[in-house]
Amino acid sequence: MAKDLRVIIVGAGFGGLCAAIECKTRGMNPIIIETYPTSSKYGDIIDFFPNGGRIIEAWDNGNVGRELMRTGINKGDKFQYFKYDGTLIYEEPWVLKPHHYWKQYAGHRGNMHYIVKSYAERLGVELLFGESVNQYVDGERPGVITESGKKIFGDVVVAADGPRSKARQQLLGLADKKVNSGYAIFRAYFKITDAHRKNPYLAEFCDPNVDHTKMWTAKDYHMIIYTWNKGQDIGWVITHKDTEDIGESWSFPGKLEDAIACIHEGKFERKLLEVVKATPPEVLVDYKLVWRDPIPTWLSPSGRSVVIGDAAHCHLPTSAQGGSQALEDGVVLAMCLDKAKGDVPLALKVFERIRFHRSHVTHMSSISMRDTYHNVDWDGDDLKKHPEMMNLPRFNWVIEHDAVANVEKHFDRIANDVRTNRPGTLEELAVPAEGDYSLEMRVDPTGNVIPRDVKL
Numbered sequence: 001m002a003k004d005l006r007v008i009i010v011g012a013g014f015g016g017l018c019a020a021i022e023c024k025t026r027g028m029n030p031i032i033i034e035t036y037p038t039s040s041k042y043g044d045i046i047d048f049f050p051n052g053g054r055i056i057e058a059w060d061n062g063n064v065g066r067e068l069m070r071t072g073i074n075k076g077d078k079f080q081y082f083k084y085d086g087t088l089i090y091e092e093p094w095v096l097k098p099h100h101y102w103k104q105y106a107g108h109r110g111n112m113h114y115i116v117k118s119y120a121e122r123l124g125v126e127l128l129f130g131e132s133v134n135q136y137v138d139g140e141r142p143g144v145i146t147e148s149g150k151k152i153f154g155d156v157v158v159a160a161d162g163p164r165s166k167a168r169q170q171l172l173g174l175a176d177k178k179v180n181s182g183y184a185i186f187r188a189y190f191k192i193t194d195a196h197r198k199n200p201y202l203a204e205f206c207d208p209n210v211d212h213t214k215m216w217t218a219k220d221y222h223m224i225i226y227t228w229n230k231g232q233d234i235g236w237v238i239t240h241k242d243t244e245d246i247g248e249s250w251s252f253p254g255k256l257e258d259a260i261a262c263i264h265e266g267k268f269e270r271k272l273l274e275v276v277k278a279t280p281p282e283v284l285v286d287y288k289l290v291w292r293d294p295i296p297t298w299l300s301p302s303g304r305s306v307v308i309g310d311a312a313h314c315h316l317p318t319s320a321q322g323g324s325q326a327l328e329d330g331v332v333l334a335m336c337l338d339k340a341k342g343d344v345p346l347a348l349k350v351f352e353r354i355r356f357h358r359s360h361v362t363h364m365s366s367i368s369m370r371d372t373y374h375n376v377d378w379d380g381d382d383l384k385k386h387p388e389m390m391n392l393p394r395f396n397w398v399i400e401h402d403a404v405a406n407v408e409k410h411f412d413r414i415a416n417d418v419r420t421n422r423p424g425t426l427e428e429l430a431v432p433a434e435g436d437y438s439l440e441m442r443v444d445p446t447g448n449v450i451p452r453d454v455k456l
């Protein structure tokens with residue numbers, strides 16, 4: 001029975017935490033093993049859009065969502081899009097539709113992580129922090145061996161171990177083919193001080209009444225500045241070209257002079273320079289964006305271990321979907337384990353077929369979006385006719401998706417396909433990533449932007 005399942009989850013990012021919470025609420029017995037000793041303070045801003053936020057909103061009668069809301073960006077405010085010189089191109093509400101209000105969260109990743117982890121603790125999820133998994137063991141009774149020699153075995157192993165996943169190599173036998181995406185991001189988050197409030201160029205970011213979310217776009221660059229808690233916190237990111245490969249870390253120190261050089265090269269307006277100059281040097285992170293192609297399967301040979309979240313589909317930040325897709329994985333996985341009533345290989349196969357194409361398309365869209373931002377024809381007719389091409393893509397088929405309803409819709413049919421060995425490749429058997437593509441700009445399943453005049 002699913003209720004007795006011992007679920008071993010590696011990694012307490014949002015994917016691992018969500019899987020644990022959703023398994024626990026269905027009566028399973030999850031344990032999370034996490035390298036960091038405590039809830040991570042690392043990271044700056046992270047967004048959850050309504051497809052991910054609706055999963056959080058279902059937790060503890062909405063109380064987890066309300067806690068996130070209190071620490072995050074006020075969503076009554078606008079999202080504005082500018083040309084590098086400060087010309088306003090387009091603006092839209094942060095929350096596009098009223099029914100998204102309680103399903104959309106943005107704020108400091110560390111704070112949000114702490115809130116979600118605390119909820120897992122309250123539910124009684126077993127947490128083993130400060131312990132790294134060294135070895136995955138696949139088989140009828142899969143498990144892990146930690147650096148300190150602990151052997152933890154159970155019914156299913158869920159590797160939510162992020163972009164540098166060891167599981168991909170050890171469980172799936174895939175060589176770690178990380179490729180420098182050709183881009184990196186400088187990122188920073190800090191408290192606004194009285195000294196900042198005296199700088200006239202920073203006035204709007206110190207606004208005690210309104211939170212600001214603004215994006216500026218230039219050839220080969222884009223910069224986003226967020227303020228939250230009404231003029232008390234500020235975060236910014238600049239995406240820029242970079243060919244150096246130093247691995248991946250959220251805490252690699254960046255150099256302010258390099259970030260300042262980006263501002264000059266992008267010909268960005270003066271206030272952006274002032275924001276970068278106001279940044280305490282020790283909080284600047286230089287994060288090299290490593291790209292990984294979609295992988296052919298997420299399941300181990302025994303069918304009892306699976307990779308989820310960024311380990312399965314490492315989204316670049318321009319997709320704005322990395323966190324939400326990890327949450328979708330978590331809830332879909334728990335539902336499949338529950339519905340398969342103890343048949344773990346069946347559950348994992350159905351999980352993979354439900355999630356494969358959808359996450360693949362959002363994964364690939366991060367590249368096409370970045371290229372759109374970096375190659376705007378500022379004088380062309382396209383931009384005049386469609387200034388919304390500058391916006392953060394929030395396609396209806398992505399953000400209106402209800403992962404829970406989707407499992408209810410597809411589980412029985414796909415489980416039947418698995419049980420009857422329906423022939424076909426994973427691409428053929430998986431649920432298509434279809435939606436109502438009702439926004440103007442959209443990507444095809446290989447991640448290419450589809451011109452507006454092409455009817456799907």
Ligand SMILES: Cc1cc2nc3c(=O)[nH]c(=O)nc-3n(C[C@H](O)[C@H](O)[C@H](O)COP(=O)(O)OP(=O)(O)OC[C@H]3O[C@@H](n4cnc5c(N)ncnc54)[C@H](O)[C@@H]3O)c2cc1C
Pocket residue numbers: 010011012013014015016033034035036040042043044045046047109131132133134160161162163165166250308309310311317322323324326
């Ligand atoms: C420290 C950190 C800061 C981040 N900051 C931001 C941010 O500011 N903005 C943003 O948009 N996204 C950020 N991200 C990424 C974002 O959180 C993820 O893209 C998204 O939430 C998907 O989550 P995930 O759970 O799949 O992977 P991740 O969030 O990467 O979580 C993977 C977890 O697995 C743990 N782990 C890895 N290997 C092992 C092992 N062998 N044994 C035990 N534990 C292991 C890692 O320590 C990590 O906590 C950050 C991720 C991390 C880990």
